[in-house]
Amino acid sequence: MRAHYLQHVEFEGLGIIEDSLRARGVEVSGTRLYAGDSLPALDDIDLLVVMGGPMSVNDEAELPWLAAEKAFIRQALTADKRVLGVCLGAQLIASALGQRVYPGAEKEIGWLPIHGNTHLNGAAFHFPDQIDVLHWHGETFDLPAGAVLLASSEVCRHQAFQLGRSVIGLQFHLEANRALLDAFVTADAASLVPAGQVQSAEQILAVPQDTLDATAALLERLLDYLLEEQP
Incomplete structure (x- = not known):
């Protein structure tokens, strides 16, 4: 099994996703789009992981590589590759499929709850009824045609889809560990003005270990689901 990730800024790497994949014997490679790396051959990828970033999917004028990235994601989807989108990555999947990405009702930054969709059939991935996860976004998106809504939050309905x-x-970050949290609060300190659904750096860094453990366990279950042998 071969996984490849698309990275948009230096401080938003794979986090614990990389450890989880390597522990499963998965080969991991990546493209640092911010550094000008070339996109790989699609035939060399079994799982594509599209990471987050502070830019918008609509910033193609400033970041021309976004257009090429969306085309690559669209090709991966057409080729029935396994794909995981994280925050900006989820928005890029939606945009690649022709859906709008636009400012949400409120920014969500910090450890806030999501609620799993309780009306799913057995084939879809099931999130817990409620779990605190790391949010770091100001935009949201329309669901792609045929997508199943997996989870929502108080101010953002489209938190996860399949x-x-x-x-x-x-729309959130299950890959967070202590090192990634430090990187986030350092790189985006200007956004951490507590109000509404935005927490302070101190609140974000003070997350209990059992919350990190719970999100890590959820990520493990999600990767098991995506990597499961399919007919």
């Missing part, structure tokens, strides 16, 4: 059996988009 397309078919092998594509999942997350």
Whole structure:
């Protein structure tokens, strides 16, 4: 099994996703789009992981590589590759499929709850009824045609979605560990003015270990689901 990730800024790497994949014997490679790396051959990828970033999917004028990235994601989806989108990555999947990405009702930054969709059939991935996860976004998106809504939050309905059996988009960050949290609060300190659904750096860094453990366990279950042998 070969996984490849698309990275948009230096401080938003794979986090614990990389450890989880390597522990499963998965080969991991990546493209640092911010550094000008070339996109790989699609035939060399079994799982595509599209990471987050502070830019918008609509910033193609400033970041021309976004257009090429969306085309690559669209090709991966057409080729029935396994795809996981994280935050900006989920928005890029939606945009690649022709859906709008636009400012949400409120920014969500910090450890806030999501609620799993309790009306799913057995084939879809099931989130817990409620779990605190790391949010760091100001935009949201329209669901792609045929997508199943997996989870929502108080101010953002489209928190997680699934397309078919092998594509999942997350508006939040299950990959967080202590090192990644430090990187986030350092790189985006200007956004951390507590108000509404935005927490302070101190609140974000003070997350209990059992919350980190719970999100890590959820990520493990999600990767098991995506990597499961399919007919």
